[in-house]
Amino acid sequence: MVEIRVVTDPGNDGWARAVDASRHAKLAHAAEWFTVIKRVYGHDPLYLAADSDAGGAVLPAFVVRRPLFGTVVTSMPFLDSGGPCGAPPAVAALLVERLIAEARRRRARMLELRCADRLPIEVPPLDGKVNMVLALDGDPGALWRRFDKGVRNQIRKAERSGLSVEFGGPGELPAFYDTFVERMRDLGSPVHALAFLRAVVGGFGSRARVGLVKKGPATIGGLVAVSFKDSQIVPWAACLKEHFALCPNMLLYWETIRTACLAGVARFDFGRSTRQSGTYRFKRQWGAQEEPLFWYRIPLAVAGRPPSPSDRRGSGDLLPRLWQRLPLSVTRHLGPHIRQYLIQ
Numbered sequence: 001m002v003e004i005r006v007v008t009d010p011g012n013d014g015w016a017r018a019v020d021a022s023r024h025a026k027l028a029h030a031a032e033w034f035t036v037i038k039r040v041y042g043h044d045p046l047y048l049a050a051d052s053d054a055g056g057a058v059l060p061a062f063v064v065r066r067p068l069f070g071t072v073v074t075s076m077p078f079l080d081s082g083g084p085c086g087a088p089p090a091v092a093a094l095l096v097e098r099l100i101a102e103a104r105r106r107r108a109r110m111l112e113l114r115c116a117d118r119l120p121i122e123v124p125p126l127d128g129k130v131n132m133v134l135a136l137d138g139d140p141g142a143l144w145r146r147f148d149k150g151v152r153n154q155i156r157k158a159e160r161s162g163l164s165v166e167f168g169g170p171g172e173l174p175a176f177y178d179t180f181v182e183r184m185r186d187l188g189s190p191v192h193a194l195a196f197l198r199a200v201v202g203g204f205g206s207r208a209r210v211g212l213v214k215k216g217p218a219t220i221g222g223l224v225a226v227s228f229k230d231s232q233i234v235p236w237a238a239c240l241k242e243h244f245a246l247c248p249n250m251l252l253y254w255e256t257i258r259t260a261c262l263a264g265v266a267r268f269d270f271g272r273s274t275r276q277s278g279t280y281r282f283k284r285q286w287g288a289q290e291e292p293l294f295w296y297r298i299p300l301a302v303a304g305r306p307p308s309p310s311d312r313r314g315s316g317d318l319l320p321r322l323w324q325r326l327p328l329s330v331t332r333h334l335g336p337h338i339r340q341y342l343i344q
Contacts, residue, residue: 007047018056022086028076032203041340057087073103077343080272083115125294132283158251165255172210176222183238188320193336213252230266
Protein backbone atom coordinates (compact mmCIF):
# COMPACT_ATOMS: atom_id res chain seq x y z
CA MET A 1 0.00 0.00 0.00
CA VAL A 2 1.14 3.53 -0.85
CA GLU A 3 -0.27 6.60 0.85
CA ILE A 4 0.34 9.92 -0.88
CA ARG A 5 -0.29 13.15 0.98
CA VAL A 6 0.22 16.88 0.55
CA VAL A 7 2.96 18.21 2.84
CA THR A 8 2.37 21.58 4.50
CA ASP A 9 5.52 21.74 6.64
CA PRO A 10 8.50 19.86 5.18
CA GLY A 11 10.65 21.03 8.07
CA ASN A 12 8.66 18.90 10.51
CA ASP A 13 7.08 16.15 8.45
CA GLY A 14 9.82 13.60 7.81
CA TRP A 15 10.83 15.35 4.58
CA ALA A 16 14.46 15.74 5.58
CA ARG A 17 14.70 12.07 6.55
CA ALA A 18 13.46 10.97 3.12
CA VAL A 19 15.88 13.33 1.36
CA ASP A 20 18.82 12.32 3.55
CA ALA A 21 18.12 8.65 2.89
CA SER A 22 18.09 9.03 -0.88
CA ARG A 23 21.36 8.99 -2.81
CA HIS A 24 19.48 10.56 -5.74
CA ALA A 25 18.41 13.67 -3.81
CA LYS A 26 19.46 17.01 -5.30
CA LEU A 27 19.61 20.55 -3.98
CA ALA A 28 16.08 21.15 -5.28
CA HIS A 29 14.75 18.59 -2.77
CA ALA A 30 16.04 20.52 0.25
CA ALA A 31 13.21 21.63 2.53
CA GLU A 32 14.49 25.23 2.62
CA TRP A 33 13.04 26.06 -0.82
CA PHE A 34 9.49 25.65 0.53
CA THR A 35 9.90 28.81 2.61
CA VAL A 36 12.35 30.74 0.40
CA ILE A 37 10.29 30.67 -2.82
CA LYS A 38 6.94 31.09 -1.09
CA ARG A 39 8.03 34.02 1.05
CA VAL A 40 9.90 36.01 -1.60
CA TYR A 41 7.95 35.32 -4.79
CA GLY A 42 4.60 34.22 -3.41
CA HIS A 43 4.35 30.97 -5.37
CA ASP A 44 2.31 28.28 -3.65
CA PRO A 45 4.23 25.13 -2.68
CA LEU A 46 2.71 21.81 -3.73
CA TYR A 47 4.83 19.25 -1.91
CA LEU A 48 3.87 15.57 -1.99
CA ALA A 49 5.12 12.68 0.12
CA ALA A 50 4.55 8.95 -0.36
CA ASP A 51 4.64 6.52 2.54
CA SER A 52 5.01 2.85 1.64
CA ASP A 53 6.63 -0.37 2.77
CA ALA A 54 9.61 0.62 0.61
CA GLY A 55 10.14 3.78 2.70
CA GLY A 56 9.42 7.47 2.27
CA ALA A 57 9.56 9.37 -1.03
CA VAL A 58 8.95 13.02 -1.82
CA LEU A 59 8.13 15.26 -4.78
CA PRO A 60 8.48 19.05 -4.39
CA ALA A 61 6.73 21.48 -6.74
CA PHE A 62 5.36 25.01 -6.91
CA VAL A 63 2.25 26.49 -8.48
CA VAL A 64 3.33 29.49 -10.55
CA ARG A 65 0.42 31.66 -11.71
CA ARG A 66 1.87 33.58 -14.65
CA PRO A 67 0.14 36.70 -15.95
CA LEU A 68 -0.93 36.28 -19.60
CA PHE A 69 0.62 32.81 -19.95
CA GLY A 70 -1.44 30.90 -17.40
CA THR A 71 -0.60 28.67 -14.48
CA VAL A 72 2.20 26.12 -14.53
CA VAL A 73 3.21 23.61 -11.87
CA THR A 74 6.95 23.08 -11.79
CA SER A 75 9.33 20.78 -9.95
CA MET A 76 11.37 22.89 -9.36
CA PRO A 77 11.30 26.55 -10.46
CA PHE A 78 14.65 28.40 -10.70
CA LEU A 79 16.60 25.18 -10.11
CA ASP A 80 18.20 22.54 -12.32
CA SER A 81 16.34 19.50 -11.04
CA GLY A 82 13.45 18.25 -8.95
CA GLY A 83 11.03 15.40 -9.55
CA PRO A 84 10.45 12.37 -7.32
CA CYS A 85 13.13 11.60 -4.78
CA GLY A 86 13.67 8.32 -2.91
CA ALA A 87 10.94 6.52 -4.83
CA PRO A 88 11.12 3.20 -6.69
CA PRO A 89 9.69 3.49 -10.22
CA ALA A 90 6.16 2.38 -9.28
CA VAL A 91 5.94 4.91 -6.45
CA ALA A 92 7.48 7.64 -8.60
CA ALA A 93 4.75 7.07 -11.18
CA LEU A 94 2.09 7.37 -8.47
CA LEU A 95 3.61 10.61 -7.20
CA VAL A 96 3.60 12.09 -10.72
CA GLU A 97 0.02 10.91 -11.25
CA ARG A 98 -1.06 12.65 -8.04
CA LEU A 99 0.82 15.82 -8.97
CA ILE A 100 -0.95 15.88 -12.34
CA ALA A 101 -4.31 15.61 -10.56
CA GLU A 102 -3.38 18.39 -8.14
CA ALA A 103 -2.17 20.57 -11.02
CA ARG A 104 -5.46 20.09 -12.86
CA ARG A 105 -7.38 21.05 -9.73
CA ARG A 106 -5.47 24.34 -9.83
CA ARG A 107 -6.27 24.80 -13.54
CA ALA A 108 -2.62 24.60 -14.58
CA ARG A 109 -1.85 24.60 -18.31
CA MET A 110 1.37 22.69 -17.89
CA LEU A 111 3.24 20.40 -15.52
CA GLU A 112 7.01 20.58 -15.73
CA LEU A 113 9.31 18.05 -14.07
CA ARG A 114 13.08 18.49 -14.00
CA CYS A 115 14.70 15.20 -13.10
CA ALA A 116 18.15 13.71 -12.78
CA ASP A 117 16.67 10.28 -13.59
CA ARG A 118 14.33 9.19 -16.35
CA LEU A 119 10.74 8.84 -15.14
CA PRO A 120 8.58 5.73 -15.75
CA ILE A 121 6.00 7.71 -17.73
CA GLU A 122 5.03 7.74 -21.40
CA VAL A 123 5.91 11.38 -22.04
CA PRO A 124 9.35 11.69 -23.71
CA PRO A 125 11.79 14.04 -21.94
CA LEU A 126 13.79 16.92 -23.31
CA ASP A 127 17.40 15.90 -22.77
CA GLY A 128 19.48 18.68 -24.30
CA LYS A 129 20.56 20.05 -20.93
CA VAL A 130 23.10 18.45 -18.61
CA ASN A 131 24.61 19.11 -15.22
CA MET A 132 28.38 19.59 -15.22
CA VAL A 133 30.10 18.05 -12.19
CA LEU A 134 33.75 17.91 -11.18
CA ALA A 135 34.88 15.13 -8.81
CA LEU A 136 37.12 16.36 -5.97
CA ASP A 137 39.51 14.26 -3.90
CA GLY A 138 40.60 16.55 -1.07
CA ASP A 139 43.93 17.46 -2.70
CA PRO A 140 43.77 20.81 -4.54
CA GLY A 141 47.40 20.40 -5.62
CA ALA A 142 46.66 17.17 -7.45
CA LEU A 143 43.57 18.74 -8.98
CA TRP A 144 45.64 21.72 -10.17
CA ARG A 145 48.09 19.43 -11.91
CA ARG A 146 45.24 17.70 -13.75
CA PHE A 147 43.98 20.97 -15.20
CA ASP A 148 44.73 21.81 -18.80
CA LYS A 149 47.65 24.22 -19.24
CA GLY A 150 45.27 26.83 -20.62
CA VAL A 151 43.18 26.77 -17.42
CA ARG A 152 46.23 27.18 -15.21
CA ASN A 153 47.56 30.04 -17.35
CA GLN A 154 44.26 31.93 -17.15
CA ILE A 155 44.20 31.60 -13.35
CA ARG A 156 47.79 32.84 -13.14
CA LYS A 157 46.93 35.77 -15.43
CA ALA A 158 44.16 36.83 -13.05
CA GLU A 159 46.56 36.63 -10.11
CA ARG A 160 49.24 38.65 -11.95
CA SER A 161 46.59 41.26 -12.74
CA GLY A 162 46.13 41.85 -9.02
CA LEU A 163 42.77 40.14 -8.66
CA SER A 164 41.81 38.49 -5.39
CA VAL A 165 38.91 36.43 -4.05
CA GLU A 166 37.11 36.80 -0.72
CA PHE A 167 34.37 34.65 0.81
CA GLY A 168 31.65 35.62 3.23
CA GLY A 169 27.95 35.44 3.89
CA PRO A 170 24.92 37.73 3.61
CA GLY A 171 27.03 40.85 4.08
CA GLU A 172 28.72 40.27 0.71
CA LEU A 173 25.47 39.94 -1.22
CA PRO A 174 24.96 43.63 -2.11
CA ALA A 175 28.40 43.83 -3.76
CA PHE A 176 27.74 40.62 -5.70
CA TYR A 177 24.27 41.80 -6.65
CA ASP A 178 25.57 44.96 -8.31
CA THR A 179 27.64 42.84 -10.70
CA PHE A 180 24.82 40.32 -11.10
CA VAL A 181 22.33 43.00 -12.18
CA GLU A 182 24.71 44.36 -14.79
CA ARG A 183 25.70 40.99 -16.21
CA MET A 184 22.10 39.79 -16.44
CA ARG A 185 21.19 42.99 -18.28
CA ASP A 186 24.02 42.35 -20.75
CA LEU A 187 22.68 38.84 -21.31
CA GLY A 188 19.15 40.13 -21.82
CA SER A 189 17.79 38.30 -18.79
CA PRO A 190 15.70 39.77 -15.94
CA VAL A 191 17.54 39.44 -12.65
CA HIS A 192 16.44 37.72 -9.45
CA ALA A 193 15.46 39.91 -6.51
CA LEU A 194 18.17 40.66 -3.97
CA ALA A 195 15.61 39.55 -1.39
CA PHE A 196 15.53 36.12 -3.05
CA LEU A 197 19.30 35.69 -2.79
CA ARG A 198 19.20 36.95 0.82
CA ALA A 199 16.55 34.37 1.61
CA VAL A 200 18.62 31.58 0.02
CA VAL A 201 21.82 32.51 1.86
CA GLY A 202 19.96 33.07 5.10
CA GLY A 203 17.86 29.93 4.75
CA PHE A 204 20.82 27.62 4.13
CA GLY A 205 22.93 29.33 6.79
CA SER A 206 26.45 27.94 7.11
CA ARG A 207 25.88 25.78 4.01
CA ALA A 208 25.77 28.89 1.79
CA ARG A 209 28.57 31.31 1.03
CA VAL A 210 29.16 34.27 -1.23
CA GLY A 211 32.42 34.64 -3.15
CA LEU A 212 33.64 37.98 -4.50
CA VAL A 213 36.42 38.55 -7.01
CA LYS A 214 38.02 41.97 -6.61
CA LYS A 215 40.37 44.31 -8.45
CA GLY A 216 41.78 46.33 -5.62
CA PRO A 217 38.81 47.43 -3.49
CA ALA A 218 36.31 47.12 -6.37
CA THR A 219 34.12 44.03 -6.75
CA ILE A 220 34.09 42.90 -10.39
CA GLY A 221 32.26 39.60 -9.98
CA GLY A 222 31.02 36.97 -7.62
CA LEU A 223 28.97 33.86 -7.02
CA VAL A 224 26.63 32.16 -4.58
CA ALA A 225 27.56 28.59 -3.59
CA VAL A 226 25.37 26.20 -1.61
CA SER A 227 26.49 22.91 -0.06
CA PHE A 228 24.13 19.94 -0.16
CA LYS A 229 25.15 16.48 0.99
CA ASP A 230 28.55 15.74 -0.60
CA SER A 231 28.28 18.49 -3.24
CA GLN A 232 28.85 22.20 -3.55
CA ILE A 233 26.60 23.83 -6.13
CA VAL A 234 26.92 27.24 -7.78
CA PRO A 235 23.44 28.34 -8.87
CA TRP A 236 24.38 31.97 -9.62
CA ALA A 237 27.61 33.61 -10.77
CA ALA A 238 28.53 36.76 -12.69
CA CYS A 239 31.56 38.83 -13.65
CA LEU A 240 31.56 42.25 -15.30
CA LYS A 241 32.13 42.04 -19.04
CA GLU A 242 34.68 44.86 -19.18
CA HIS A 243 37.07 42.82 -17.00
CA PHE A 244 36.84 39.54 -18.92
CA ALA A 245 40.35 39.99 -20.35
CA LEU A 246 41.73 39.63 -16.79
CA CYS A 247 40.04 36.20 -16.40
CA PRO A 248 38.23 37.03 -13.12
CA ASN A 249 35.80 34.13 -13.51
CA MET A 250 38.69 31.67 -13.71
CA LEU A 251 40.23 32.84 -10.43
CA LEU A 252 36.81 33.01 -8.77
CA TYR A 253 35.93 29.43 -9.69
CA TRP A 254 39.40 28.12 -8.86
CA GLU A 255 39.34 29.59 -5.36
CA THR A 256 35.81 28.25 -4.83
CA ILE A 257 36.84 24.79 -6.02
CA ARG A 258 40.09 24.86 -4.04
CA THR A 259 38.40 25.77 -0.75
CA ALA A 260 35.66 23.19 -1.36
CA CYS A 261 38.40 20.61 -1.86
CA LEU A 262 40.05 21.56 1.44
CA ALA A 263 36.66 21.35 3.19
CA GLY A 264 36.28 17.72 2.09
CA VAL A 265 33.55 18.29 -0.50
CA ALA A 266 33.39 15.35 -2.91
CA ARG A 267 31.68 16.99 -5.91
CA PHE A 268 31.66 20.49 -7.37
CA ASP A 269 28.47 21.12 -9.33
CA PHE A 270 28.80 23.90 -11.91
CA GLY A 271 25.08 23.70 -12.68
CA ARG A 272 23.23 23.04 -15.89
CA SER A 273 24.21 23.94 -19.43
CA THR A 274 23.02 23.20 -22.93
CA ARG A 275 25.44 20.83 -24.63
CA GLN A 276 28.17 22.61 -26.63
CA SER A 277 27.06 26.08 -25.49
CA GLY A 278 29.57 28.64 -24.25
CA THR A 279 28.82 27.88 -20.60
CA TYR A 280 29.14 24.15 -21.34
CA ARG A 281 32.63 24.67 -22.79
CA PHE A 282 33.62 26.88 -19.85
CA LYS A 283 32.69 24.13 -17.39
CA ARG A 284 34.11 21.33 -19.50
CA GLN A 285 37.59 22.90 -19.54
CA TRP A 286 37.84 22.26 -15.78
CA GLY A 287 37.37 18.55 -16.37
CA ALA A 288 33.70 18.57 -15.38
CA GLN A 289 31.68 15.59 -16.62
CA GLU A 290 28.11 15.47 -17.88
CA GLU A 291 25.30 14.19 -15.71
CA PRO A 292 22.01 13.82 -17.60
CA LEU A 293 18.93 15.92 -16.98
CA PHE A 294 15.48 14.83 -18.09
CA TRP A 295 12.99 17.66 -18.35
CA TYR A 296 9.37 16.74 -18.92
CA ARG A 297 6.66 19.14 -20.06
CA ILE A 298 3.19 17.67 -19.76
CA PRO A 299 0.32 19.74 -21.25
CA LEU A 300 -2.81 19.51 -19.13
CA ALA A 301 -6.48 19.65 -20.08
CA VAL A 302 -8.89 21.24 -17.60
CA ALA A 303 -12.64 21.64 -17.73
CA GLY A 304 -13.65 23.86 -20.63
CA ARG A 305 -10.16 24.14 -22.09
CA PRO A 306 -8.04 21.71 -24.15
CA PRO A 307 -4.35 21.19 -23.46
CA SER A 308 -1.94 23.63 -25.06
CA PRO A 309 1.15 21.77 -26.30
CA SER A 310 2.84 24.95 -27.49
CA ASP A 311 2.32 26.83 -24.20
CA ARG A 312 4.64 29.66 -25.16
CA ARG A 313 6.48 31.13 -22.20
CA GLY A 314 7.54 34.36 -23.72
CA SER A 315 8.17 36.35 -26.89
CA GLY A 316 11.18 34.64 -28.41
CA ASP A 317 14.21 36.89 -28.75
CA LEU A 318 12.26 40.14 -28.38
CA LEU A 319 12.49 40.41 -24.57
CA PRO A 320 16.29 39.81 -24.42
CA ARG A 321 16.95 42.43 -27.12
CA LEU A 322 14.77 45.00 -25.40
CA TRP A 323 16.21 44.21 -21.98
CA GLN A 324 19.78 44.79 -23.13
CA ARG A 325 18.88 48.36 -24.12
CA LEU A 326 17.36 49.37 -20.79
CA PRO A 327 19.20 51.43 -18.15
CA LEU A 328 20.58 49.41 -15.23
CA SER A 329 18.33 51.23 -12.78
CA VAL A 330 15.28 50.09 -14.74
CA THR A 331 16.38 46.47 -15.02
CA ARG A 332 17.25 46.42 -11.32
CA HIS A 333 13.75 47.61 -10.42
CA LEU A 334 11.69 45.69 -12.99
CA GLY A 335 13.80 42.53 -13.24
CA PRO A 336 12.56 40.73 -10.12
CA HIS A 337 8.91 41.41 -11.01
CA ILE A 338 9.45 39.57 -14.31
CA ARG A 339 11.98 37.00 -13.11
CA GLN A 340 9.62 35.52 -10.55
CA TYR A 341 7.51 34.17 -13.42
CA LEU A 342 10.43 33.05 -15.64
CA ILE A 343 10.77 29.78 -13.80
CA GLN A 344 13.89 28.58 -15.64
